[in-house]
Amino acid sequence: MGELPEVSSDCGPGPEAARVRDSEAKALAFVGSRLVLRETAQGLRLPTLDEVEAAFERERLEVGRVDVRVTLTRRQVHTFCFDDDEPLPAGYRCDGLRVAYHSLADDDFRAAGAARQIIEWRRTTRFCTACASPLVLADAHDALACSSCGRLHFPPISPAVIVLVQRGEQVLLGRSPRFQQGVYSTLAGFVEPGESLEECVHREIFEEVGVRVQRLRYFGSQPHPFPHSLMVGFVADWLEGSIRIDEDEIEDARWFHADDLPVLPHPMSIARALIEDFVRRVG
Numbered sequence: 001m002g003e004l005p006e007v008s009s010d011c012g013p014g015p016e017a018a019r020v021r022d023s024e025a026k027a028l029a030f031v032g033s034r035l036v037l038r039e040t041a042q043g044l045r046l047p048t049l050d051e052v053e054a055a056f057e058r059e060r061l062e063v064g065r066v067d068v069r070v071t072l073t074r075r076q077v078h079t080f081c082f083d084d085d086e087p088l089p090a091g092y093r094c095d096g097l098r099v100a101y102h103s104l105a106d107d108d109f110r111a112a113g114a115a116r117q118i119i120e121w122r123r124t125t126r127f128c129t130a131c132a133s134p135l136v137l138a139d140a141h142d143a144l145a146c147s148s149c150g151r152l153h154f155p156p157i158s159p160a161v162i163v164l165v166q167r168g169e170q171v172l173l174g175r176s177p178r179f180q181q182g183v184y185s186t187l188a189g190f191v192e193p194g195e196s197l198e199e200c201v202h203r204e205i206f207e208e209v210g211v212r213v214q215r216l217r218y219f220g221s222q223p224h225p226f227p228h229s230l231m232v233g234f235v236a237d238w239l240e241g242s243i244r245i246d247e248d249e250i251e252d253a254r255w256f257h258a259d260d261l262p263v264l265p266h267p268m269s270i271a272r273a274l275i276e277d278f279v280r281r282v283g
């Protein structure tokens with residue numbers, strides 16, 4: 001094995017040597033976990049690579065450069081990751097992804113989420129889980145390779161189900177102590193080894209609120225980069241049982257009528273899409 005590339009940033013093994021320059025391309029720059037946005041008269045948007053290179057000191061750019069491949073755009077994305085205390089140039093601001101969602105086109109938001117996920121994984125995955133040697137960037141697929149045994153490590157994706165349980169014109173929503181005040185959402189949980197998605201739906205709903213469900217319908221899925229879940233959405237009908245919450249998981253769960261809903265989760269979430277779909281269907 002040849003000489004190892006130098007680790008050049010806090011966000012994981014260093015940049016790939018070959019980069020195609022496309023100065024009009026959008027750049028994803030993070031300050032800590034927040035995304036850098038360009039302030040314009042028309043509102044906020046992603047900066048271009050040219051703008052980022054003009055705005056930040058050359059030396060800082062080299063330290064922060066962590067180009068990643070974002071599969072959904074099928075291209076290399078010009079990505080930078082700076083420390084939390086990096087001063088922002090005039091005309092720029094940075095927002096957490098949940099806030100930035102409101103300023104970005106869907107594709108840009110998803111690319112930012114994917115990039116953030118890969119950056120965070122590289123930052124926190126430094127050593128081989130088999131032999132504890134340092135990891136370096138692999139040649140393909142955004143994998144990391146062990147510098148000693150060669151084992152490849154891929155970004156993790158953790159599937160979770162998220163379920164809207166319906167009983168006529170009522171929907172079962174719960175709240176976790178982590179939620180913002182007043183917010184109720186659809187129930188969700190991670191898939192366990194050996195379990196199908198459908199089995200997970202039945203288990204999670206019964207464990208969390210003590211009810212049985214039937215007639216599962218697939219709704220859609222959404223990558224959730226906080227930190228690396230894939231949310232798989234279902235609609236299910238209530239079958240039997242009254243609410244009995246698992247207090248370790250949630251602090252309240254109730255049936256809400258479609259006309260009398262509580263504060264709902266963030267508009268970008270699949271939970272919100274499930275609830276809005278329910279309201280349309282029963283309305």
Ligand SMILES: [Zn+2]
Pocket residue numbers: 128129130131132133146147148149150151
């Ligand atoms: Zn190894």
